[in-house]
Amino acid sequence: MVDFQQKDKYDFEDLLRIMEILRAPDGCMWDREQDHQSIRRNFIEETYEVCEAIDEQDAEHLKEELGDVLLQVVFHTQMEKEKGVFDIGDVTDGVCKKLIFRHPHIFGSVEVGSSEEILRNWDALKRVEKHQETDTSALDSVARSLPGLIRAEKLQKKAAKVGFDWENVQGAFDKVEEEIGELRQAVDGNGDAEEELGDLLFAVVNVARHLKVDPERALEKTCDKFISRFATMERQARAADQTLSDLSLEELDALWDKAKQTEGRTEEHA
Numbered sequence: 001m002v003d004f005q006q007k008d009k010y011d012f013e014d015l016l017r018i019m020e021i022l023r024a025p026d027g028c029m030w031d032r033e034q035d036h037q038s039i040r041r042n043f044i045e046e047t048y049e050v051c052e053a054i055d056e057q058d059a060e061h062l063k064e065e066l067g068d069v070l071l072q073v074v075f076h077t078q079m080e081k082e083k084g085v086f087d088i089g090d091v092t093d094g095v096c097k098k099l100i101f102r103h104p105h106i107f108g109s110v111e112v113g114s115s116e117e118i119l120r121n122w123d124a125l126k127r128v129e130k131h132q133e134t135d136t137s138a139l140d141s142v143a144r145s146l147p148g149l150i151r152a153e154k155l156q157k158k159a160a161k162v163g164f165d166w167e168n169v170q171g172a173f174d175k176v177e178e179e180i181g182e183l184r185q186a187v188d189g190n191g192d193a194e195e196e197l198g199d200l201l202f203a204v205v206n207v208a209r210h211l212k213v214d215p216e217r218a219l220e221k222t223c224d225k226f227i228s229r230f231a232t233m234e235r236q237a238r239a240a241d242q243t244l245s246d247l248s249l250e251e252l253d254a255l256w257d258k259a260k261q262t263e264g265r266t267e268e269h270a
Helices: 012-023 029-033 040-056 059-082 088-101 115-129 135-140 148-160 169-187 193-210 215-239 249-268
Strands: none
Touching: 012 029, 012 059, 040 059, 059 088, 088 115, 135 148, 148 193, 148 215, 169 193, 193 215, 215 249
């Protein structure tokens, strides 16, 4: 039994102490075995679960998932504390200094007239802070580990700030048509299909950006819609004492069209 006081309500210091106990030589074997790479995916998954709780507008679920993200922060920080590199105090010190530096209109004498001006100042200060002396270095600063659609949008936004952008959405649409043609050529053997498909996806993100649509969010909604329609197809098949795998592609297409029609009628009466 470890020396730890049980409470009705714990605070942040308790969380730090619990993690120290778990990582101690006589602590939890699994927790001691972990390193940054072994729990890297956990951090990603917990972050997405926070996003899901936000989308659900479920405060209780959000509280729980934020706690899981906080645990990941403490876990990674404890590993570095054990090596004498930094501790949670250094982490909080760094983010506090960053917020103060990037809000000179609050903590300094800079005057601003709009949120757009605040964002421009933020970007300029960020470049100074990160020693981004060229526009290319600003692009390089976008994390490569981001989901592809999000990374593409961030890169395009940074390029647009120096004027490298279509004047309107029509230019972006034209680029999509061009990339579709190049992909077709690659499929026919004249080019790299993977590269051309990447170019097409990048061009589609540009369209989304001009339409002020979040491409990641749009694709999430389409995935949810696909699952919903697929479930309707399966219900229809079962009602006829069939399984989807028993049906031909033509029959599956017919069920899909019927599912779309059912979905449309449901929306009309919602």
